[in-house]
Amino acid sequence: MIRHVWALAGVLASTAAAMALAIIVVDEETRQILTLREYNTRIVVLGTTLLGAAAGLIGTFMYLRKRAMIGDALSHATLPGIAIAFLFVGDKQIGPMLLGAAISGVIGVLAVIGLRSIPRIKEDAAIGIVLSVFFGIGLMFVKIAQQTHTGNQAGLDRFIYGTTAGMIKQDAQWIGATALIVLLGVIFLFKEFRLICFDQQFASSQGRSVLLIDLLMMAMVVLTTVVGLQAVGLILVVALLIIPAAAARFWTDDLTLMTLLAGAFGSISGFAGAIVSARFVNLPTGAVIVLAAGCVFAFSMLLAPHRGMTGTLLRRVGLSRRIGYQNVLRALCEMEEEFGEGIRVGRTSLLEMRSWTGSTLNRLIRRAVRRGDAIAGPDNRVGLTRSGRIEAQRVLRNHRLWELYLIRHADVAPSHVDRDADLVEHVLPPETIRELEHALAETTQIPPSPHAQGAVP
Amino acid sequence: MSTTGTKTSGDTNTVTDAAGSLSTHHDPRAPVSIHDMTVAYHRKPVLWDIDYAATEGRLVGIVGPNGAGKSTLIKASLDLIPKASGSVRIYGKPYKKQRKLVGYVPQRESIDWDFPASAVDVVTMGLYGRMSWWLPPRKHHKEQALHALEQVGMADLAHRQISKLSGGQQQRVFLARALVQDASIYFMDEPFAGVDAATESAIVALLNELKARGKTVLVVHHDLQTVREYFDDVLLLNMRVVACGPTKDVFTHENLQKTYGGKLTLLVEAAEAIARSVRGGP
Numbered sequence: 001m002i003r004h005v006w007a008l009a010g011v012l013a014s015t016a017a018a019m020a021l022a023i024i025v026v027d028e029e030t031r032q033i034l035t036l037r038e039y040n041t042r043i044v045v046l047g048t049t050l051l052g053a054a055a056g057l058i059g060t061f062m063y064l065r066k067r068a069m070i071g072d073a074l075s076h077a078t079l080p081g082i083a084i085a086f087l088f089v090g091d092k093q094i095g096p097m098l099l100g101a102a103i104s105g106v107i108g109v110l111a112v113i114g115l116r117s118i119p120r121i122k123e124d125a126a127i128g129i130v131l132s133v134f135f136g137i138g139l140m141f142v143k144i145a146q147q148t149h150t151g152n153q154a155g156l157d158r159f160i161y162g163t164t165a166g167m168i169k170q171d172a173q174w175i176g177a178t179a180l181i182v183l184l185g186v187i188f189l190f191k192e193f194r195l196i197c198f199d200q201q202f203a204s205s206q207g208r209s210v211l212l213i214d215l216l217m218m219a220m221v222v223l224t225t226v227v228g229l230q231a232v233g234l235i236l237v238v239a240l241l242i243i244p245a246a247a248a249r250f251w252t253d254d255l256t257l258m259t260l261l262a263g264a265f266g267s268i269s270g271f272a273g274a275i276v277s278a279r280f281v282n283l284p285t286g287a288v289i290v291l292a293a294g295c296v297f298a299f300s301m302l303l304a305p306h307r308g309m310t311g312t313l314l315r316r317v318g319l320s321r322r323i324g325y326q327n328v329l330r331a332l333c334e335m336e337e338e339f340g341e342g343i344r345v346g347r348t349s350l351l352e353m354r355s356w357t358g359s360t361l362n363r364l365i366r367r368a369v370r371r372g373d374a375i376a377g378p379d380n381r382v383g384l385t386r387s388g389r390i391e392a393q394r395v396l397r398n399h400r401l402w403e404l405y406l407i408r409h410a411d412v413a414p415s416h417v418d419r420d421a422d423l424v425e426h427v428l429p430p431e432t433i434r435e436l437e438h439a440l441a442e443t444t445q446i447p448p449s450p451h452a453q454g455a456v457p
Numbered sequence: 458m459s460t461t462g463t464k465t466s467g468d469t470n471t472v473t474d475a476a477g478s479l480s481t482h483h484d485p486r487a488p489v490s491i492h493d494m495t496v497a498y499h500r501k502p503v504l505w506d507i508d509y510a511a512t513e514g515r516l517v518g519i520v521g522p523n524g525a526g527k528s529t530l531i532k533a534s535l536d537l538i539p540k541a542s543g544s545v546r547i548y549g550k551p552y553k554k555q556r557k558l559v560g561y562v563p564q565r566e567s568i569d570w571d572f573p574a575s576a577v578d579v580v581t582m583g584l585y586g587r588m589s590w591w592l593p594p595r596k597h598h599k600e601q602a603l604h605a606l607e608q609v610g611m612a613d614l615a616h617r618q619i620s621k622l623s624g625g626q627q628q629r630v631f632l633a634r635a636l637v638q639d640a641s642i643y644f645m646d647e648p649f650a651g652v653d654a655a656t657e658s659a660i661v662a663l664l665n666e667l668k669a670r671g672k673t674v675l676v677v678h679h680d681l682q683t684v685r686e687y688f689d690d691v692l693l694l695n696m697r698v699v700a701c702g703p704t705k706d707v708f709t710h711e712n713l714q715k716t717y718g719g720k721l722t723l724l725v726e727a728a729e730a731i732a733r734s735v736r737g738g739p
Contacts (some may be wrong), residue, residue, distance in 0.1 A: 007569045188590075190593065191592075191593065191594070192590055194582075198572050198579070199568045199582070201532075201567060202561060202582065203539055205563075206556065207553070208585075249573065252573065253574075415499060449682060
């Protein structure tokens with residue numbers, strides 16, 4: 001729990017810091033927007049931020065349920081409803097249009113579910129069919145609507161591309177109410193959502209109505225999509241369901257934290273998108289918000305320590321460095337075994353022991369000297385220090401234990417065992433070492449090398 | 458107990474005076490009894506007229522070739538897939554009313570293990586049925602889950618992300634989740650599939666522990682060599698019940714041949730020969 005608070009605090013603090021920095025750096029006009037001095041800016045920023053939060057929260061579960069693309073079918077399927085409502089009541093009231101959007105969106109989702117149950121039609125095909133057919137119907141009605149109600153073209157286009165230009169207090173209130181419903185829903189249905197996302201069959205064997213839980217989840221998605229249509233537009237609204245969740249997944253293996261992070265990422269995207277599009281009025285808001293989310297995603301993918309690319313790369317580099325280092329120590333230790341403790345070894349004889357290049361070996365020796373694990377004399381000969389010897393003996397012992405295990409229990413030929421042991425010994429966790437000791441009933445001594453004469457057990 | 462399943466399909470151990478009639482004949486003492494069950498996928502029958510009753514406190518192996526409907530039998534019994542006809546009773550009542558008595562271990566491959574959860578999170582799911590749906594798990598739930606993980610030898614991996622566990626360890630997480638359900642009858646779908654030797658022996662120990670506590674366990678099993686060793690009863694299945702009853706009576710060469718339709722005879726013989734030579738028996 002405390003971990004979660006810290007993580008969120010970190011996200012918010014870094015956002016606040018970025019904000020503060022931006023306010024200092026930017027020009028006067030942008031500063032006005034950033035500090036939310038205008039009433040309209042406040043409404044818009046509040047609206048998109050809350051929208052991002054709601055979409056991020058519920059999107060997490062759609063993402064984990066592998067249903068995120070149903071959101072896309074849903075949002076495209078709202079268009080016929082919007083256009084038909086427009087035909088009847090005009091652009092005056094937003095209520096009927098959102099209702100129309102919700103109704104035809106739900107019909108679209110039901111159509112996907114219906115098509116999916118037909119043999120030979122998989123979910124992706126069902127989504128593709130529903131999405132395009134409904135969108136096509138929608139475009140047709142939009143055209144008809146535009147011909148009957150003249151001069152209102154922008155009125156319908158905003159649902160397709162999204163704009164915050166006309167966002168009023170009422171819209172922000174709708175979004176706020178939705179965010180609250182989604183937040184409460186996610187809190188109280190957290191267990192159920194987790195269960196059906198992870199293991200639907202088990203959930204239903206436990207007597208859970210998977211259908212009901214799915215419907216509740218879908219209802220929240222419909223709500224979020226519909227209230228978000230005007231701001232983000234139906235083409236891009238699905239991005240807010242997927243991207244924050246996918247970005248959050250890079251940072252953690254904990255579902256609670258992932259959900260919170262997705263909510264935070266969504267709201268940051270909404271916030272940044274609103275600010276930028278308020279500053280540059282001609283940019284489409286939906287696109288800017290989605291691009292902001294894309295930036296968060298790219299940042300997460302590259303830099304998240306846990307599953308991000310850089311973290312993985314660093315761990316890999318770190319591992320190969322450690323392996324190289326341990327190999328040097330082990331080589332020195334084997335020399336000591338042969339010629340007695342405190343022996344100084346020439347680089348050429350070390351070079352012969354493994355297939356490493358001279359420059360690699362020199363670098364490894366320099367590091368060992370720097371860390372005080374080895375000493376290099378003026379004659380360029382290398383030996384172990386006391387601390388180096390302890391570490392080297394530990395490494396050598398692991399290697400020998402593993403070799404013995406491979407020979408005795410895995411029937412690996414003694415001539416091959418060195419190479420096989422080489423690969424794993426560096427990554428053995430302590431518990432495995434203890435198991436090895438147990439299996440081999442070894443003392444804390446270093447077992448003799450199986451390659452030495454007569455040493456093969 | 459004299460209610461062991463019969464040798465052939467078509468009649469059950471219970472009242473059979475109106476065989477084939479619509480009324481159900483279920484023994485209320487049987488942990489699970491299946492009557493006249495047919496299951497079809499897209500109108501193609503997978504299971505035909507299944508009649509079976511398990512005996513309490515026994516380990517039952519469900520054995521048959523691929524596509525014989527072994528998993529389907531379990532899933533249909535647990536109402537996970539619809540039945541075309543027939544009925545299933547758990548201690549004489551429909552599954553819907555007896556859920557608390559039933560533990561289920563699905564196939565390990567049926568889920569995506571790259572899910573943000575730790576081993577203990579997954580095991581705790583076995584207790585969701587006993588929690589209020591709107592409340593998060595409490596401390597004592599976590600403790601129960603940890604205890605179950607201990608029982609399957611996974612105590613020190615309790616907080617590891619599930620995708621970082623080996624296949625055998627994942628299987629043990631599933632078993633621990635079934636354990637916390639504290640059911641009377643367990644359905645396990647191929648728990649031995651693709652696990653390491655350590656997990657295999659852990660599962661066997663667990664099965665015997667469950668049996669000692671009077672539980673009934675039905676296990677879908679693939680490895681013919683170990684059937685005699687692991688199971689008291691066996692249910693030979695190939696779209697229909699070929700034979701069922703105590704392993705020593707039913708798990709015969711002849712019945713296996715009927716189950717596998719002769720195709721696998723050679724394989725079975727080879728397996729038996731290997732088993733004999735390993736044990737050094739006749």
